[in-house]
Amino acid sequence: xxxxxxxxxxxxxxxxxxxxxxxxxxxLKSAADxxxxxxxxxxxxxxxxxxxxxxxxxxxxxxxxxxDDSGFCVTSLMGRPGIxxxxxxxxxxxxxxxxxxxRVNEELGEAEDRSAYFVAVLALVYPDGREEIFExxxxxxxxxxxxxxxxxxxxxxxxxxxxxxxxxxxxSAEKHKISHRALAVQQFVGYLKAKAA
Ligand code: IMP
Numbered sequence: 001x002x003x004x005x006x007x008x009x010x011x012x013x014x015x016x017x018x019x020x021x022x023x024x025x026x027x028l029k030s031a032a033d034x035x036x037x038x039x040x041x042x043x044x045x046x047x048x049x050x051x052x053x054x055x056x057x058x059x060x061x062x063x064x065x066x067x068d069d070s071g072f073c074v075t076s077l078m079g080r081p082g083i084x085x086x087x088x089x090x091x092x093x094x095x096x097x098x099x100x101x102x103r104v105n106e107e108l109g110e111a112e113d114r115s116a117y118f119v120a121v122l123a124l125v126y127p128d129g130r131e132e133i134f135e136x137x138x139x140x141x142x143x144x145x146x147x148x149x150x151x152x153x154x155x156x157x158x159x160x161x162x163x164x165x166x167x168x169x170x171x172s173a174e175k176h177k178i179s180h181r182a183l184a185v186q187q188f189v190g191y192l193k194a195k196a197a
Pocket of ligand 1: 068069070071072085086118151152153154155167179
């Protein structure tokens with residue numbers, strides 16, 4: 001594999017992938033390089049959504065394509081917001097993750113079990129139709145009130161197991177060592193290295 005399409009318009013994600021995949025000597029292209037439309041996330045699982053984004057990118061460009069889908073899952077809420085994590089933040093005025101965190105906390109109410117986790121799924125699709133899935137997950141607790149302003153999304157209300165700080169209080173380098181996304185990318189890198197060996 002010489003060239004890989006990262007099927008996202010999110011420049012932050014593209015940069016993260018560039019950093020994490022730099023060691024592999026693969027040329028990375030992004031959805032913006034091809035002016036690709038963003039497919040609607042109509043799947044019912046993280047894997048469905050990652051796959052539909054990767055397939056759309058691969059069909060449009062003919063390149064092996066990697067796409068991701070991720071979210072915040074709360075055990076007592078039966079895994080919600082899950083694939084709807086971004087949608088819970090949608091308001092008429094734009095995305096508001098404070099409002100989304102308030103909703104999570106309100107729905108939790110007096111629940112004793114405040115365990116929660118982040119999931120990231122990466123889907124790799126080849127032009128010949130082959131598919132590979134890589135998944136990362138980090139467990140922890142949904143805390144209240146939110147703390148820290150370093151991360152994004154639900155970071156301020158998530159304390160990973162074995163830590164006292166929320167993701168919102170952690171330096172990004174620290175978070176990127178243990179995050180769901182980092183774990184999924186590590187698996188992907190391991191797969192590529194094994195293939196090249
Ligand atoms: P998507 O993967 O771009 O569809 O976004 C999923 C949503 O999940 C994001 O908008 C965030 O709300 C949430 N999310 C995913 N990963 C993280 C994370 O590392 N920290 C905080 N929120 C996250």
